[in-house]
Amino acid sequence: xxxxxxxxxxxxxxxxxxxxxxxxxxxxxxxxxxxxxxxxxxxxxxxxxxxxxxxxxxxxxxxxxxxxxxxxxxxxxxxxxxxxxxxxxxxxxxxxxxxxxxxxxxxxxxxxxxxxxxxxxxxxxxxxxxxxxxxxxxxxxxxxxxxxxxxxxxxxxxxxxxxxxxxxxxxxxxxxxxxxxxxxxxxxxxxxxxxxxxxxxxxxxxxxxxxxxxxxxxxxxxxxxxxxxxxxxxxxxxxxxxxxxxxxxxxxxxxxxxxxxxxxxxxxxxxxxxxxxxxxxxxxxxxxxxxxxxxxxxxxxxxxxxxxxxxxxxxxxxxxxxxxxxxxxxxxxxxxxxxxxxxxxxxxxxxxxxxxxxxxxxxxxxxxxxxxxxxxxxxxxxxxxxxxxxxxxxxxxxxxxxxxxxxxxxxxxxxxxxxxxxxxxxxxxxxxxxxxxxxxxxxxxxxxxxxxxxxxxxxxxxxxxxxxxxxxxxxxxxxxxxxxxxxxxxxxxxxxxxxxxxxxxxxxxxxxxxxxxxxxxxxxxxxxxxxxxxxxxxxxxxxxxxxxxxxxxxxxxxxxxxxxxxxxxxxxxx
Numbered sequence: 001x002x003x004x005x006x007x008x009x010x011x012x013x014x015x016x017x018x019x020x021x022x023x024x025x026x027x028x029x030x031x032x033x034x035x036x037x038x039x040x041x042x043x044x045x046x047x048x049x050x051x052x053x054x055x056x057x058x059x060x061x062x063x064x065x066x067x068x069x070x071x072x073x074x075x076x077x078x079x080x081x082x083x084x085x086x087x088x089x090x091x092x093x094x095x096x097x098x099x100x101x102x103x104x105x106x107x108x109x110x111x112x113x114x115x116x117x118x119x120x121x122x123x124x125x126x127x128x129x130x131x132x133x134x135x136x137x138x139x140x141x142x143x144x145x146x147x148x149x150x151x152x153x154x155x156x157x158x159x160x161x162x163x164x165x166x167x168x169x170x171x172x173x174x175x176x177x178x179x180x181x182x183x184x185x186x187x188x189x190x191x192x193x194x195x196x197x198x199x200x201x202x203x204x205x206x207x208x209x210x211x212x213x214x215x216x217x218x219x220x221x222x223x224x225x226x227x228x229x230x231x232x233x234x235x236x237x238x239x240x241x242x243x244x245x246x247x248x249x250x251x252x253x254x255x256x257x258x259x260x261x262x263x264x265x266x267x268x269x270x271x272x273x274x275x276x277x278x279x280x281x282x283x284x285x286x287x288x289x290x291x292x293x294x295x296x297x298x299x300x301x302x303x304x305x306x307x308x309x310x311x312x313x314x315x316x317x318x319x320x321x322x323x324x325x326x327x328x329x330x331x332x333x334x335x336x337x338x339x340x341x342x343x344x345x346x347x348x349x350x351x352x353x354x355x356x357x358x359x360x361x362x363x364x365x366x367x368x369x370x371x372x373x374x375x376x377x378x379x380x381x382x383x384x385x386x387x388x389x390x391x392x393x394x395x396x397x398x399x400x401x402x403x404x405x406x407x408x409x410x411x412x413x414x415x416x417x418x419x420x421x422x423x424x425x426x427x428x429x430x431x432x433x434x435x436x437x438x439x440x441x442x443x444x445x446x447x448x449x450x451x452x453x454x455x456x457x458x459x460x461x462x463x464x465x466x467x468x469x470x471x472x473x474x475x476x477x478x479x480x481x482x483x484x485x486x487x488x489x490x491x492x493x494x495x496x497x498x499x500x501x502x503x504x505x506x507x508x509x510x511x512x513x514x515x516x517x518x519x520x521x522x523x524x525x526x527x528x529x530x531x532x533x534x535x536x537x538x539x540x541x542x543x544x545x546x547x548x549x550x551x552x553x554x555x556x557x558x559x560x561x562x563x564x565x566x567x568x569x570x571x572x573x574x
Contacts, residue, residue: 013304018044018268019569021290021305023275023320026123028538028554029311030253030261031166035562036309037266041569044268044303045258046292048312049119051271052126054231054255058244060094068093087503088116090127095242098126106458108447113461114502115315121271122254123313124505127242130218130250131549132172133374133393134163134183138381139435139546146380148389148437148468149544153515153524156183162556170251170555171227173235173371174216181391182213182376182548188221190214191237191371195363196398196426201373203487210378210483212396217371218251218552230256237367250370272296274454277324278308278333278534286533286574287333293454307533307565307574310511311558314539315444318344318510319459321536322446334521334528342443343512344463345545347504348392348434351473351496353480355489357398357426364400364423372397375430375483377547379475388471390435391547394480398428428489432476435547437468438509463501506550508542526561533574537561 019041022032029045036043051057065071072092079086082102091099100117107115118124137156143149160183167186174187193201193214201212219235220227227233232248232255241250248255261267272295279302281288289304310317318341324333332340375394379386401424442464446457477494484492514520517529526541528534537558539550546553568574 016302017304018042019305020044020307020309020565021046021303022309022311023290024123024311024313024316024538025121025253025258025269026311026313026538027125027128027253027551028558029123029309030125030257031555031558032309032311032537032562033261033267034257035559036566037261037264039562039566040266041307041566042266042268043261044270044305046273046275046290046303047119047121047123047269047271048274048295049121049123049271051269052121052254054248054259055246058246059097060243061240061246063094084114085116087114088505089129089503090242094240095127098242098244106450106452108450108458108460110460110462111464112500113463114500115461115507116502116505117313121258121269122252125252126244126254128551129549130241130370131372131395132167132216132218132552133548134185134216135159135546135548135553136181136183138181138377138391139544139548142380142390143544146384146389150512150514150516150519152543153513153520158524159553159556159560162560163552165559166552166555169226170218170256171220171223171232172216172552173214173219173221175214177211177213179211179213179376181378181381182374185216187216188224191219191221191369192365193373194365194398195360196357196428197373197396199357199360200396200398200428200487204375204483207486208483211376212373213376215372215374215395219370220249230260232256235370237369239368239370241370274456275312275320276300276454276456277320280324280326280328280333280531282326282328285531287531293456295454298454306569307535309558309562309565310534310536310540311538314344314507314510314542315459315461317536317538317540318444319446319456321511323456329530333534334530336530337518337521339440339512339519340521341445341510342440343438344442344444344507344509345436345438345542346463346501346508347506347545347547348436348465348469348472349432349504350469350499351432351476351494352429353477353484353492353494354427354429355484355492357428357487357489360426386471386475388468388475389437390468390472392432392434392472392476393547393549394430394476395433396428396430398426400424400426428484430480430484432473433504433547433549434469434472434476435545437466438512438544439466444510461502465501506539506545508539508545508550511536511540512543513541514543525564526557535561535565
């Protein structure tokens, strides 16, 4: 044990000093770590949850359905003890170890908001949906063009090369379609499109001049050398991704970016590290480090660094910055304009349409395809043409019933078994991923009275739908049902589930980018305007939500910002 001598104090201080600190180890945090380490910066990654190692810590990855007591379903006990997290898409007793337990991580819902979290090394990159469409220029420019948001300080051309940088490394399957509303990228071959989907594609193009295409998905259909060098292999089309993939067939920070960063010798990962706040130095006008509470011992530890990247996920990043108070910033780090925690937004997932499609009963598909198709946004592109703002992505797919028809229970034996192996008819379904309008009243803040088990104020969520969302939902249901009807889909059902915000798991904003420090928190390099050695590159940085899935944009913004930050550190400016 070290005694408290000047020499030992200096040794302890040196052990807690790094070139860079990354808060969070998920999709964007893993990328920050990879890029910073590759550029020679000694980097500390802080993760509030437990450690997870690729393959070793996927306990259910190869289990058969009968090896689970509830066949992958959620038990009544789990539902009763975790009414919130069990709502999450894909949650089951085969992957519940990658999700929090409600009681362990409380927050205050001033308005209903389902905050879905997974605290472990890798974060939600272990359970994400893996859709990776690029934003188009329409999404960057629409809020300012149409007057429902502030101007982004960057555009598509600024992020284009960084999209390519990310896509090549993580592996994206898809097809080059030449569509302005969903730009092409660096793609591996897509999964096969089934016969009914080809029919839907052609019918929608012929009758509506809209584009149903292969979604861009983070799966290795044909790994390249860069993926093999990561120790990853081909996607086996098991569609058990949320258990963790022992093949590395889909991208996660645990299978890809973090091990890659570790190879440099510049990475330190510290799990069980709950970040309390960022420490601000009044003399230098910069952040000097990060204050951490050890989740197991409750010990408070300060780590120092030249540059800090916030990648804790959108709402946690807001929480940490709001709790980073000093004489200079009594209302949270960089928060002179009072906008920190405001303009929080999300994606609208409330609507779906389904039905049955006759024919194609001699056709099937290989494996359990883990990807959907996308009907590319066709609303409010060059001009506003609806009574609502923004556009929407439509995810669409088709599947067959498990077996052709029911046989009375008394008919057992070979005929019954043969029937079980004969698939039934085709079903098609589509669901909405809609852009939402960032408004000031949608915000998060710290509770004045309630604290968590580490003494940190609880986050208060005050986020709700906007009338714009209702109009978009109605339009999606009408338009999608019309396309289904034209294609001969029968038994069409439309559904608005009216779920609370949050279940989309695409929370964004609160620390938005912008050109003007009076109306934003971050500049074009994702730096805090008023504390420029702190960068925010997770969902908190988003100025607007767009309609495409956002995770790959976070990765591209992170790669872009880390490149800039490393240059500034080496030049002695940070």
